[in-house]
Amino acid sequence: MAIVARWKEQDGAVYSGFIDEGKCHRLDSGLCTQDLLDMGLEATLEMASRIVRTDAGTALDEVTLMAPLEPRSMRDFVTFEEHVEGVRKSVDGAAGIMPEWYEAPTFYFTNPHTIGGTGETIGIPAGCEELDFELEVAAVIGAVPQSDGRNLDTRMAHRHIFGYMVFNDWTARDLQRREMKVSLGPCKGKDFASTLGPWIVTADEFENLHDGDGFLPIQMKVTVNGEEIGRDLLSNMGWPFAELVAYASADSVVRPGDVLGSGTCGSGCLAELWGRNGAKTPPPLKTGDVVEMSIEGIGTIINTVGERRTATTRVPARSRPRLRVRADV
Template sequence: MVKIARWNHDGGTQSGFVDNGNCYALPAGQGVQSLLDAGLDETLDLARKVTGSATPVPLADVHLLAPLVPATIRDFVAFEEHVEGVRKSIDGVAGVVPEWYEAPTFYFTNPHTVTGTGEVIGIPAGCEDLDFETEVAAVVGRVPGSDGRNLTADEAHRHIFGYTVLNDWSARDLQRREMKVSLGPCKGKDFANTLGPWIVTADEFEALHDAEGFLPISMSVEVNGEAIGQDLLSNMGWPFAELVAYASQDSVVRPGDVLGSGTCGSGCLAELWGRNGSKTPPPLKTGDVIRMTVEGIGTIENSVGERREAVTRVPARSRPRNRVAPVVTAGT
């Protein structure tokens, strides 16, 4: 199994491969993005060379970072069960809107606030309802001869370089307010995403796809050692190849882009709040530990830090309505 990671060791940051409990650094000047730019076949060849020649460093001696700094992050909402539960929690309305079934939907989130496993995630200012979201993300790599535009599902499948675990942290109270404006989410999601612990290359999953292209691998999450939710990635409404293809329509996907599956069924607190009719289990608090595991990929674990105290709402200025612009006369 080829695992691609980034880590801190002896005061420096390195990128490379993890194999049999050891880390093998890439040659100087190369990083994860260079692997994505090279494509999957070249990366697999390089992995064999590096793990056979580089000096191993025990995995236990390094601090893992997010496995890449994404170029972009598109996060889909591809699990029907999640949509149903969260809609009840946020909007107080049961069911799934018909438009969800017509095409996959995603939003862009912030690549600059990506964190790795083991990091402490602070509670953003103004948030009382901190939540997690259990997801899998596909990482895009180069395919020779393709510009990543208007891909078919078959073409998009070849652009999937590998997979990683994604926690799309969510400030639900901020999210509820801003989405009433019919735009968002923004600050409800802007503060953190966790990726990790590494990227597992797509070839490891090739034989696991079912006839429709779905991956029946298990996903689970626990808080402070207590199981919260579990689902199969194959319960998505669309397989990953179709999500990547959809993202590329009249647009482009490029090496380093990350595309999230959206939260699996029972993979967040807000969905359970919608089903239970109360905030049970309760929102995350300082000191809580969230652990997510995806079969065939690995586990990420983060703890919740302190809340940042700051003013988060700035009322709009009062302005007279129906103002008329002054008439400007030529030459004046």
Template sequence: MRIATYLQEGRRRVGVVEDTVVRPLPDGTSPVEAAFGGHPVGTPVPLTDVSLLAPLQPPTIRDFVTFEEHVEGVRRSIDGNAGVPEAWYDAPTFYFTNPYAVIGPYDDVPVPPGTRVLDFELEVAAVIGREGRDLTPERARDHIVGYTILNDWSARDLQSREMQVNLGPCKGKDTAATLGPYLVTADELEPYRDTDGFLRLSLTATVNGEVIGKDLLSNMSWTFEEMVAYASRGTVVRPGDVLGSGTCGNGGCLAELWGVKGRQEPPPLRPGDTVTLTVEGIGSVSNTVVAGVDRVPLPTGRRRTRERP
């Protein structure tokens, strides 16, 4: 199934997508509940008559970094270092990003305050359907209810500076995160699973219609089940939690290409640019960059005397 969250005549609804129509589900049905099926559906409505929203509003978003090629290129671009840190291979590292920044598949993206170097990131995200703790990868598969596209928009100049504090990123990743166009249930993507347990989905990124990157989701170094198991270690994952794959390689973002080429080519995103991300078996999201608000000035940190009482 494909689950959509949408606006129809000002009313927020959740429904099941069938070809070019969406069938509304009973009021109060959450996207995760909808993905388990068994709910009565209403009269079909053409998708052209509704406005698609993000398929869900997750309580948490863990964004992993599972593509070796992405790490190589972006590391060179952000801090000038070559190769992949040895510690990266130890476990599927992630950071928590801002669930309040989630936007829909066709919403505009404002330039984050103070940035001059805006970038996109092509990812796929797994959505948790059932609570679990200390899961094994084998058990974790039953806790993934579906998948969606994630664009982790990044202010690279802010990110580069703040990560020098070894506690980031924060404002470099805080303004927008696209989810959509649908929540595709896990069973829909099982035909794409390879013999090693990875989902072999083709990924494509374009800017203003020009192809910037292409990759396969199966180039991840960990499966989603392994990521969920790691996320649940010593804690819980709960329904609606989103786990991003991290950015794919071979042009899954601009910064990777900048690291490879040694220059900002293609250039950073500007107002008017439209980024379209397409994932086989899931669909496409397309967002246009617009001008943002001016940065509110703040003082720099005070160098204190460290006087004691």
């Protein structure tokens, strides 16, 4: 096993490397997390063994952890049946689960450029009155020899999983609710922030924990201001991660540095509870709230909610004629 991290030291310099027994061990000069993902898991484990053995390291409590990578892309799935049932009622006002959900895993692409790490303050986006969190696990893709990441079967897809992180998919529910009525998908309700971290735990650490169907029965928990809001098992996913990776690669490609989210677990967000309770209880997040997410065997991320940005961002459409040819000027 290796714990891959990215951090800022007291002089402001940013490094990637490995965490071991409370110390941060830098990668060789010029290398970063992406280089490890391009090397693949086996080569990374060999490098980790060498560096941890020979490098004195810096104390973990003397650095500031950052998101462990800069993703090349981010797909976020929706794989927990319980979550779909509750949040659909909250966001769409509909009961039950659409039959299409059971037919194949569904995902959307989110913003890889607004990634934060544990300890960061997450501002409330302009126009949002219903800020929410989403408790997820994220898998990160690494290279596999002789594989181009296309049309993978589940066996090869499993080999492409380099490791796992905690993932908070922050959501502006009121913005999302309006956007979803256009039947395309979320945009400004989602793209303002995601938290990944606190590090990547390599996939070999979990090999003996998979059940017979490839699921990981590890505990997930989220609290707000110290009060538990929800918990679940990752094994309640409708599809294991290997099937998600394989599906993402079908008639497409996954590359080292791609991140795939599990989707929100059961009771892992406020909107699901609003749908079940028929009221906004617990209330939406507000400035100063502290959200803490913990995944068994991976770690914990903590973020504080910041101020709301004051701005008007909507741009109403202008009425247009439906001419098929250019009008005479």
